[in-house]
Amino acid sequence: MTLQSPPLAVVVKGWPRLSETFIAQELVALEEAGLRFDIWSLRHPTDVKRHPLHDRLRARVRYLPEYLHDDPARVARARGIARALPGYPQAYAIWRADLRRDQSRNRIRRFGQACVLAAELPEGTRGLYSHFLHTPSSVARYAAIMRGLPWSYAAHAKDIWTSPDWEKREKLAGPHAAIFGATCTAYGARHLRDLAGDPAKVDLIYHGLDLSRFPPPPQRPLRAPGAPLHLLSVGRLVEKKGFDRLIAALALLPGDIDWYWTHIGGGELRAPLAAQAEAAGIAARIDWRGACDQPEVIAAMRAADLFVLPSRIAADGDRDGLPNVLMEAASQLLPVISTAVAAIPEFIDSGKQGLLAGDDPAELAQAIETLGRDPARAASMADAARARLLAEFTMQPGIDRLAARLRRMIATAPALAR
Missing domain, CATH: 3.40.50.2000 (Glycogen Phosphorylase B;)
Structure with a gap:
């Protein structure tokens, strides 16, 4: 038939x-x-x-x-x-x-x-x-x-x-x-x-998020004082994702914060961003992993301490909506730092479910330092973000x-x- x-x-x-x-x-x-x-x-x-x-x-x-x-x-x-x-x-x-x-x-x-x-x-x-x-x-x-x-x-x-x-x-x-x-x-x-x-x-x-595709969040003991701070970003290397601002912000972090940053995603700005990091003297702290499949992304989220997505409005007007990776990070109790651009505040109320910085690298650096130095506050925000995900964004x-x-x-x- x-x-x-x-x-x-x-x-x-x-x-x-x-x-x-x-x-x-x-x-x-x-x-x-x-x-x-x-x-x-x-x-x-x-x-x-x-x-x-x-x-x-x-x-x-x-x-x-x-x-x-x-x-x-x-x-x-x-x-x-x-x-x-x-x-x-x-x-x-x-x-x-x-x-x-x-x-x-x-x-x-x-x-x-x-x-x-x-x-x-x-x-x-x-x-x-x-x-x-x-x-x-x-x-x-x-x-x-x-x-x-x-x-x-x-x-x-x-x-x-x-x-x-x-x-x-x-x-x-x-x-x-x-x-x-x-x-x-x-x-x-x-x-x-x-x-x-x-x-x-x-x-x-x-x-929303299909939580059946994600494991339960890991147990996350509070990071010890002085322990390395592992930052993670997932997103294409394009202007609207704002990674040039993040690299500038990372270069502003105080010397007593032992940080390293992992980026996942492809995109045409890889070479200029890598050159920017080299010129800022921070290239050795960055792991450019390129495009990864979903299991690799989830594993990286479970291993990280902070998720950073510095979205911005590009010169041609392009911008994010509400990036799903923010909800994916929340599903794994990974604290989030982003920006108050487009629909991101529909999920994250700054100070409650995460921190939203402005377009200035100094603001972004301050947000990273704030949560990096206060793991208990970061964990509380991660709990609130996951609760909001379960209540409103499945x-x-x-x-x-x-x-x-x-x-x-x-x-x-x-x-x-x-």
Whole structure:
């Protein structure tokens, strides 16, 4: 017997990605809630490693041409099929209007990928759901218009704050807009609801944490006076993570604090940051571990004394939402130091669940010194952060709401027929 094709197509930028554990966590949970879908990825994986979570997903993963010249025959065949679809003229007109305002090769590639997606969607598809409001949602929107299907999206951070308002407004409230959208912070939800006009079209759904993926927190005896202070950060080496500020802060720490710092994550700023540390005379105290899988990250959190994530707003407006690594650190009773940027204060009330510093390296250095010299206070904050995680930021309530909205979307849509 042939299995019926899944009714939902999930469009992602790349699969799998070590830095997007929150997406893998959500999709695995949606499968466990009974939703069936295929994943359509705009890019092939670049990470060598995978999280164990990726291997739990049963969905079929399909890759669109990352660049249109990669598979010209496939693109040409799809374009021929797409042109015959009833919604193609509308999709083409909307894309041309977008192209006039964004004259980039990326915009052309999005439409080509949308043609392939529309042409290859299997019979029985009833709707599309895209992760990130920028590129993946453009592809999903164009393809949905061609096929006469509803679409929806999840918005996160960079896609909210670096996309032009005209594009967000049209995806949220214009012709052929999304049926609904989900976003993972109240900070982002306020912005999107203003653009959408109808607040009900934007649902606040925290990613939360699936605690079944994490061991119980370790027993953490108070660090002895004068013992080495092990700092840990997990995050891509990009401007919005603020690691240049952290290196500057580390160079300001008093000489009687015996610290060392471990960084986990890839990113294009590795060389300049390493050079900054060398110039500051602190390179020997730093362990650059690169990209790590989830078990390696958890092991590092259990071995560290303080977790530091100095998020900031980048020059292009990019910023974090509510980084899941803060909740992961809290799950392991690892005290947290971060910054009062974007949605981070939605989880950490400075002085209660951790310390939030400003963008000045001196403030960050002071926060590190404060908790480094007072292990009892740091432990108390870690207890409070884990209590808040358990009370307000577990995964399942958000998954239940998201699954219900996706079911309503595909229940009211006609199934795609050949």
